[in-house]
Amino acid sequence: MAVSAWRSVGCAGLALLALAVPAAAPLAREWRTVRIATEGAYPPFNFTDADNQLRGFEVDLGKALCARMKVECVFVQEDWDNLIRGLRRDRFDAIMASMEITDERRERIAFSRRYYRTPxxxxxxxxxxxxxxxxxxxxxxxxxxxxxxxxxxxxxxxxxxxxxxxxxxxxxxxxxxxxxxxxxxxxxxxxxxxxxxxxxxxxxxxxxxxxxxxxxxYFGEGYGVGLRKKDDDLRQMFDDAIASIQADGVYDEIRARYFDFDVK
Missing domain, CATH: 3.40.190.10 (Periplasmic binding protein-like II)
Structure with a gap:
């Protein structure tokens, strides 16, 4: 067999082999720390106290979610207008700032399941x-x-x-x-x-x-955790954590500190 013919057959065989062997799936990120951005200017959901510490329903809820996900939770304060931009530029990993789930925002970011609504x-x-x-x-x-x-x-x-x-x-x-x-x-x-x-x-x-x-x-889908579209594993972690704390009563314990009615 001529060398050129052998090379053709060999290349074809390698191509078929490549098709037969599935590409390795990208390794899932091991989340140990999750940086959560909030505005800090929307009480009682998120605000800064007299000691300039972030407080509020979403801050308490975020800490409970991080505990359920077994990750370290780091809250950072960010102006509302910079939240989505900062998320997409990897300055933080999630947004909990009373951001309503809308189709327009879904074009830029992903959302967890709803964690509250305004009835x-x-x-x-x-x-x-x-x-x-x-x-x-x-x-x-x-x-x-x-x-x-x-x-x-x-x-x-x-x-x-x-x-x-x-x-x-x-x-x-x-x-x-x-x-x-x-x-x-x-x-x-x-x-x-x-x-x-x-x-x-x-x-x-x-x-x-x-x-x-x-x-x-009429009333929208509610408010969810804003996430990068590429971080589907983190979205699933938040979804599971929200469902978990709502099922075992932790959510209602936190909610009762701020509202005397259901906001699920």
Missing amino acids: PVFMIRTDSDVAGVSPEALKGRRLGAMADTVYATYLQDLYGADSTVRLYANQDEASLDLALGRLDAVLGDRIALSVWLKRGREASCCRFLAEPPFDPA
Whole structure:
């Protein structure tokens, strides 16, 4: 056999051998330390205390997740506008800064499963006879929400045909009209409304009635840990840890320090 022919057959054989032997899978990273970025300016979720230490629901939750993942947890403070950029440039490994899971953000980063959501809730006057939150139960009622929010859209789409929907420049204006008897109910973010109810004079005016059925099409998917797309192993670790602490009660112990209602 000519040398050139032998080389051709030999190269072809090597090529077939390469196809037959699967490429070695990239080695999974052994995570020992996870650097978590947060803003530190959004209480009670993340903030700095008098000693300039990071505190808050997300900081406590992050520490519990790291303990469950058996890794060292290092929190770093970062301006909101730099969070995604810093993650992608490997300045830290994860974001826990009340970053909502959206399709737009998914184009740049990955997300863990949801670790909290802000429940929508209907608030009514303390002396109200409203008994339910379905469109039928609120038929003919005057309903309020902050304009240009998911709550406004929800009321307009599901209640607007049979109820009067009034929109306000901010949530406080809607809540005040409820207190003054100009509305029968308002729909808003339960966390924000809880703060409003604790301000003093208005606290006795109103009460929560119930949450509407949670619909991600209106209220979003919630808030997750932001991660680099390449770190799928770390995403799975966070997913497993979130599920674990929610199942055994650790999550609720942390949540109760900040909220008297479920945010899962």
